[in-house]
Amino acid sequence: MKFSELGIPSDILKSLETMGYEDMTPVQEAAYPIISDGHDLCALAETGSGKTAACAIPLIQKVDPELNAIQGLVIVPTRELCIQYVTEIQKISKKTNVIPFAVYGGFDKDIDIAKLKHGVHILVATPGRLLDYLYSGVLSFKHVKCAILDEADELLKVGFLEDIEFIMSCILHEHQTLLFSATMPEDIKTLAHDCLRDPKHISLITERKAPESIDHYFTYHHPKEKQAALVKYLNEEDVKQVLIFCNARHMVDKLFSSIRKDFEDVGYIHAGLSQDKRSSVFRQFKNMKIRYLLASDVAGRGLDFSHVSHVVNWSLPRGKELYTHRTGRTGRMGKKGKALTFITRHELSDLRELINRNKISPYWLGKDPLQKGSTPQGRKTRKRPFRPNRGMGKKVAKP
Incomplete structure (x- = not known):
């Protein structure tokens, strides 16, 4: 299926065309209608399968640019992945009024805080820096519509389970949660049970774990x-x-x-x-x-x-x-x-x-x-x- 067949707003579609995105990958084709319809999702997919765009495209469409508040939250395990994720969102949302931003350890907190106070619609973050700002009262999640846990197996492998559960508990109202992982160990099953509401499940991990490419x-x-x-x-x-x-x-x-x-x-x-x-x-x-x-x-x-x-x-x-x-x-x-x-x-x-x-x-x-x-x-x-x-x-x- 092609992105042009989805009825995506023209400003987003033009950015996708500029990026060379024409045909959807299997994970994008499977996840897009689930995310667009507002369901929680637990997805297993190989690395390099196009998961970032699968999330970013419908997430950008959910944002109301007139509301000056965080409406999308993305949690990733590393600083480099944080930068990559927000860069992808910036490219896709370039022709819209949606403002994405990333916070991660090692970057100037004063700059972060000034940007957050000025206005951010989609926040991409590592758990440690996110906890800092939650404890200091810098962040508010009261308008979050969708939360995404990407590379969830890696998040838990480095010992973030309690942190993730606390962060998610700070979103007090009903919202959509998307969990993406390459593997499904017991900790991921626990996290999915605790954080997701009646989720849809998709798995594009074949029995052959090593990609054919x-x-x-x-x-x-x-x-x-x-x-x-x-x-x-x-x-x-x-x-x-x-x-x-x-x-x-x-x-x-x-x-x-x-x-x-x-x-x-x-x-x-x-x-x-x-x-x-x-x-x-x-x-x-x-x-x-x-x-x-x-x-x-x-x-x-x-x-x-x-x-x-x-x-x-x-x-x-x-x-x-x-x-x-x-x-x-x-x-x-x-x-x-x-x-x-x-x-x-x-x-x-x-x-x-x-x-x-x-x-x-x-x-x-x-x-x-x-x-x-x-x-x-x-x-x-x-x-x-x-x-x-x-x-x-x-x-x-x-x-």
């Missing part, structure tokens, strides 16, 4: 060989942009220091940077000023980098869902992408579980250490030279 490559190396293998891979691949994920910020710093001599246009981002620095790196990467971005998992959830052709996991991610969210930074909105994960001996058992759980069909660059007898326990094996051959490896059956 991503090819999953793996390569097995001794830790001392990894950097040379990474440089070789990046030099031989047709890389438009690449996100290289590390499991800790000190790993990001160390790899950045050593790899910057091999490539130009290299940047890094993690939670140890100031908010100004993080925002600057984020903008540079979005605008193609940085080609190779090293990152902790601060960049691993929800962020839409439309030019990322490759994702590299410097190490196997910790946690069951991180692999899905990291690799979901590529292969978005129907585009093809490649993910390469470096594996060492101690990660093999976790890798087997990941491949089986996520129903991944792996490609191996070099030997497959999961094949029976390929890496005898307790005996060192001679490794073959790393030859990615333009990223194409041998596809093997699931272990």
Whole structure:
């Protein structure tokens, strides 16, 4: 279905056309009528499926620009996702009189407060900064018509359940609530039960958790060989942009220091940077000023980098869902992408579980250490030279 078939107001439709939005994605097509009709919604959808626009378009239509009050509330887990979400709303609402604004940690509170007092219709926020302003009496939710919890599984993973429940309890009147998540752990079920009224449910998560648009490559190396293998891979691949994920910020710093001599246009981002620095790196990467971005998992959830052709996991991610969210930074909105994960001996058992759980069909660059007898326990094996051959490896059956 096309956006032009929905009867969307012309000022919003013109903005969508300028943004290149013509055909609706499956989550947009499924969610739009539910949100427009005022129902609560609990939606499961893969990362990169168009959830932001699915919410933003009907949310903007619900706002009365003549009422100088917060009418839409969006809660997201990270500062970067907060910036991305409000930017999307700003683009869609550009030709309207709707005023969106974002509040998040690390930004000048005086500027926030002045803007909030001047007038905001749609507020996008991280939980911590939102709580600050609720406790200080800066915010009023008495005119909120719709509240959105985006990346809800990530919100709860970092321990925000009580905060979210308190924030939602501050909306005393009847309102619409939308919950979006990539997974449905027990905490999400609890949140949905507590916050949603007779919700509609949609699920676009197929049994195959790994999106079809991503090819999953793996390569097995001794830790001392990894950097040379990474440089070789990046030099031989047709890389438009690449996100290289590390499991800790000190790993990001160390790899950045050593790899910057091999490539130009290299940047890094993690939670140890100031908010100004993080925002600057984020903008540079979005605008193609940085080609190779090293990152902790601060960049691993929800962020839409439309030019990322490759994702590299410097190490196997910790946690069951991180692999899905990291690799979901590529292969978005129907585009093809490649993910390469470096594996060492101690990660093999976790890798087997990941491949089986996520129903991944792996490609191996070099030997497959999961094949029976390929890496005898307790005996060192001679490794073959790393030859990615333009990223194409041998596809093997699931272990």
